[in-house]
Amino acid sequence: MQGTKKRPNKSFDDLKYNIKLYLYNLPKKDYHEVRNNLHVNLGVSQKTCETWINLSKESSKTIPADKLYWLANFFGVSMEDLMNYEIEGVDSAPAYGLIK
Numbered sequence: 001m002q003g004t005k006k007r008p009n010k011s012f013d014d015l016k017y018n019i020k021l022y023l024y025n026l027p028k029k030d031y032h033e034v035r036n037n038l039h040v041n042l043g044v045s046q047k048t049c050e051t052w053i054n055l056s057k058e059s060s061k062t063i064p065a066d067k068l069y070w071l072a073n074f075f076g077v078s079m080e081d082l083m084n085y086e087i088e089g090v091d092s093a094p095a096y097g098l099i100k
Contacts, residue, residue, distance in 0.1 A: 017055060018084050057085050
């Protein structure tokens with residue numbers, strides 16, 4: 001069908017980051033331009049950018065915080081919105097000096 005985007009190979013739920021979801025939700029005219037130039041704006045190779053977009057939850061790889069911050073600002077979301085996984089140990093971390 002003309003005018004529709006190809007469905008992603010992986011379910012969005014299987015991906016470590018929601019980058020592909022936010023890309024997929026861009027207008028079609030913007031999608032191709034952003035997808036082709038995202039690596040340039042991030043200052044990484046196209047291969048690295050594609051790897052980050054398609055990282056599975058099982059992968060031990062992560063996106064550096066400065067790049068994740070840039071992506072969050074670009075899509076107008078929080079860094080946490082881009083993360084499609086729980087960070088182990090965060091809920092149980094003590095809040096030293098914060099609670100009196």
